[in-house]
Each structure stands twice: as C-alpha cells, then as structure tokens.
Amino acid sequence: MTAHELAQVNIARLKAPLDTPLLKDFVDNLDPVNADADAAAGFVWRLQSDDGDATAIPVFDDPWLIVNLSVWRDTDALTAFMYQGRHREMLSRRREWFERVEEAMTALWWVAAGHRPDVAEAEARLVHLRTHGPTPYAFTLRTSFPPGADELAPAAPVGDKSRTGD
Structure with a gap:
C-alpha cells in the first residue's frame, strides 16, 4: 500500500x-x-449520497454548483479514467450542461492513504489554487507535484507554470 x-x-x-x-x-x-469510475484501475473512493452520486451535496453554498470528489492511486490512474470511454464522451459535451467559468474548478492534492476528504477540505483546496496558483497544497494535472511535496519546502512543480485550471 502506498503512503x-x-x-x-x-x-x-x-x-x-x-x-x-x-x-x-x-x-x-x-x-x-460512476460505475465505470468505481471499476477503473487505480480508483479508490468517491463522495456520494444515498442516491449513489454527489449531485445533492452542496458546495460553496451555491445551489447551481455540483461537486465531484474522489480519490485515486495516482495522477496516471485519474488521467486514464478521465480521457477514455464514457467519461471522455461526457467530458466532450460538458459545455452543453455547464457554464464556462474562468476560475479554477478542479484541484488535486495528495492525501495520506486511507484519508477521505470532505467538501470543506475540497473547497479550501480550490480557494487556495485560485489564490496562489498550483502549489503542493493544491495543483492541476497540467502543473502537478509529487506525493509528499507539501511536506517539503520548497518543491518544484512537474509540468508548466500555468495558473489556470485544466
């Protein structure tokens, strides 16, 4: 098991x-x-209500926002799921259903194995990313950091220095 x-x-x-x-x-x-995610290699956990999804779970006290919060083995596992099959098809259609927003709407961060983040933690990571750009505390697929980088200072990002979301 990884740390x-x-x-x-x-x-x-x-x-x-x-x-x-x-x-x-x-x-x-x-x-x-969601069933595809649950069965994907490297998938660990996802936030869900009793209905099996997270669409009824509030985020940023905004009824027009929906949240997806999950944990994966690593960035390779997440990326493999995101850009294949049914999820890729849905991702390509996102502008049909969702408003285009300029600020970062996606954040990544490393957690201790077994930790399951909650919405408050996710909101804090997004706010940090929006304020500071990618750091070991909150980053993007485009500008990522290795596990444990937030425990070390300073750490260099992997990838470019883009301050926008993916």
Whole structure:
C-alpha cells in the first residue's frame, strides 16, 4: 500500500436544474459513468449520497454548483479514467450542461492513504489554487507535484507554470 493517494475535486455550474430536459443526457449517464469510475484501475473512493452520486451535496453554498470528489492511486490512474470511454464522451459535451467559468474548478492534492476528504477540505483546496496558483497544497494535472511535496519546502512543480485550471 502506498503512503499517499490522489484526491481530486471538480465542480461545475449548471446551466439549468438537473430535472430539466437540457440536463437529461448528463443525468442519465451519471450512474454508468460512476460505475465505470468505481471499476477503473487505480480508483479508490468517491463522495456520494444515498442516491449513489454527489449531485445533492452542496458546495460553496451555491445551489447551481455540483461537486465531484474522489480519490485515486495516482495522477496516471485519474488521467486514464478521465480521457477514455464514457467519461471522455461526457467530458466532450460538458459545455452543453455547464457554464464556462474562468476560475479554477478542479484541484488535486495528495492525501495520506486511507484519508477521505470532505467538501470543506475540497473547497479550501480550490480557494487556495485560485489564490496562489498550483502549489503542493493544491495543483492541476497540467502543473502537478509529487506525493509528499507539501511536506517539503520548497518543491518544484512537474509540468508548466500555468495558473489556470485544466
């Protein structure tokens, strides 16, 4: 077992309520995409309500935001899931369902193996990323840091120095 696992949060601002025709394809694919994630190599955990997804879990006290919070073995496992199969198809259609937002809506950070982050922790990581850009405390796939880098100072990022989300 590794000492660290990768936590990721992404939030999205809905264009319409989840029960409207505009969001039907998105909602209809939640269970299959979540099942794909649960079965993916390197998947560890995801935040979910009793309904099996996280769409009813509030984030930033904004009813138009939905959250996805999960833990993975490492960045390679997360990336492999994100850019293949059904998730890739849904990702390519995100502008149909979600508003385009300029600020970072995705953050990554390393957690101790077995730790399960909550929404408050995820919000703090996103705010930090928005304020400071990628650091070992909160980073992006484009500008990532190795496990344990937040315990060391200073640490150099892996990748470019972009301050925007992925």
